Amino acid sequence: MALNDVxxxxxxxxxxxxxxxxxDGDEPFGSLLVDAAGAVRFEDRNRVKDGDETRHPELAIAQWSVEHLTPEQRAAATVYTSGEHCPMCSAAHGWVGLGRIVYAVSSAQLTAWRTDWGLPASPVRPLAIAEIAPGVPVDGPAPQFEGPMRELHHRRAIGS
Known part of the structure; x- marks a missing residue:
């Protein structure tokens, strides 16, 4: 599905x-949960700087959605995110039955950037969402966000 203005x-x-x-000194990731009517129900950003590497916004969305939405509402919702879900977040998304995912940049793009900048590999294999949660509809990347996201990740990589 092509990305629309919304x-x-x-x-x-x-x-x-x-x-x-x-x-705020954290890794540059942010995500939204949008319901079927188009209302933003929850938003968050990465919060891993204090040492808990599981504090990803996509995982927070999955956890929040279980507490606040019915299974039907979860299935009809869309998760928007600056970067493609990691395997942990993809699994959580699939387990709780959330709907479509739309991401700005892919795991493959981020992995290539990190390699170009001489950074160490991630401790977790960067698998595509479809490899973890094959039934989830996924759209992305969005080319218009590649430059801004690359710049944010580069700033993080060089420590400024």
Whole structure:
């Protein structure tokens, strides 16, 4: 499915959340949960800087959705995110029955950037969402966000 103006607007907010995370000394990731009516129900950003590497916004969305939405509402919702889900977050998404995922940049893009910058490999294999949760509809990447997201990740990589 091609991204529409609503998708692009929500991804823009995810990039803003990623920038907020970076400005707070965290990794630049941000995500939204949008219900079937188009209302943003939950948003978060990465919070791993204090040592808990599981504090990803996509995992927080999955956990929040179980507490606040019915299974039907979860299935009809869309998760927008600045970066493609990691395997942990993809699994959580699949387990709780959330609907479509739309991401700005892929795990493959981020892995290539990190390699170009001479950074160590991730301790977790960067698998595509479809490899972990094959029934989830996924759209991305969004080319218009590649530059801004690359810049945020580069700032994180060089420590500025």
């Amino acid at each position: 998708d692009v607007a929500h991804l823009g907010r995810c990039v803003e959340l990623a920038r907020e995370a970076l400005d």
